[in-house]
Amino acid sequence: MQRRPSRFLSAALASVLGAAVALAVPAVASAAEPDLTVKTWERPGSGAAPAADEVCTVQAQPVVAGQDASLVPPSLAECFDTLEDALAHVTGSPVPAAEGVAAGDLPRVRAAVEAANARSTAEAGTTADARTTAAAASSLVLGLIHRDAGYKGSQTLLWGKGSNGCFSGSTYGFSNLANFLQNNVISSAESFAGCWSTFYDGYSYGGDRRNCTPSCATMGSMDNRASSIVYRPRGTLG
Template sequence: MTLEPAVRGLAGVALALAGVLAPAAAAGGAPITATQTASGETAPTAAATTAAEQHCAIGIDAVEAADLAGESAPEPVCFSSLAEVVDYLTGQTTDDGSRFTASAAAASVAVGRVYTGINKGGSSLTFWGTSGCAGVTFGFPTLSSGWNTSISSVTGLNGCWATTYTATSYGGSRLNCTPYCSSLGSSNDRVKSLVFRPTGTLG
């Protein structure tokens, strides 16, 4: 679905990312950690720590294809480090946005990344496609509950700037990241929709 000539639309697509960021927690919401007892056994205790970070990637073309087919968005591919995401994308090809195959022909290019912490901290989600933002805008009118209450910093990549919105379908307050926002101010943990657009253009 094309929203306008320079926009690749993803209207109606809710990224299926719930649960990707949820830390392990004991009853009552405290994260689980372990301590060693006098007998040498390990016992779980509640402490102010979080579960391991996850760094994920999702293909824009696969999300768009699912939208056009009326299907759910594909799950992101997740790793324990951002370096593994970069390795996953570097020099690879894909045909379905989530799994690489030898017959694929399109190179993967990251267009932007969101983080659960300020200053590119915490877990991350990388959006990637077959090109950067030269003459193309990529829009995400909705984000699942796993991300729409979690984004604290954003960066555009490969010729992209980013615009965040505090309401779905590009409504509410907006913030332009040119290309990087180390924190989101009043939009922190409130991003409900997102656009990656060509460098030099603002939302």
């Protein structure tokens, strides 16, 4: 498996570095001059797209009722040369050569994701004694997000811990897409593992929204506007 170095810096680390730089530069103030310090923050932009020949993966955070999404630590992206490598990283099982995926071959991409999820689920329940440990260590693909309509363009694979995905009622979220350079760039999306997805215009699951049940070939009025995502059990709308 060829893993590419992470190219993303977490928001928290960036904040620490920014504070360090600010402390290193003495402030010069004049009582006769107005305070021109910026008091507001610009909404982070989309950032650079992943290279056309790579697939990035990002782990979801479980969404707990009453939890302050702004306090959940961000997940960073890990990027790979192929979808097969990305799937192997998420599920812990290599993708058989027979399931190789050609770029743009949507049926085979979907089949490869479903097969990888099936292997992860099966391995989590191989024996009764190992079920609890294996289930905790396993993971499933929850969705794919694309920068172009029609499930085209650079794609990012979103996944969550556990062997049941949304089938058992679990809910997963990405409260700030700017953390991994996917803010305001999504034009189509697919859901897996028994999930439906909701895309929100605001961070921390607020503002306008679009439900994908389970997939959206286009995002309609939410095109290039999503800033957070929730994956819920099929049949549940945001």
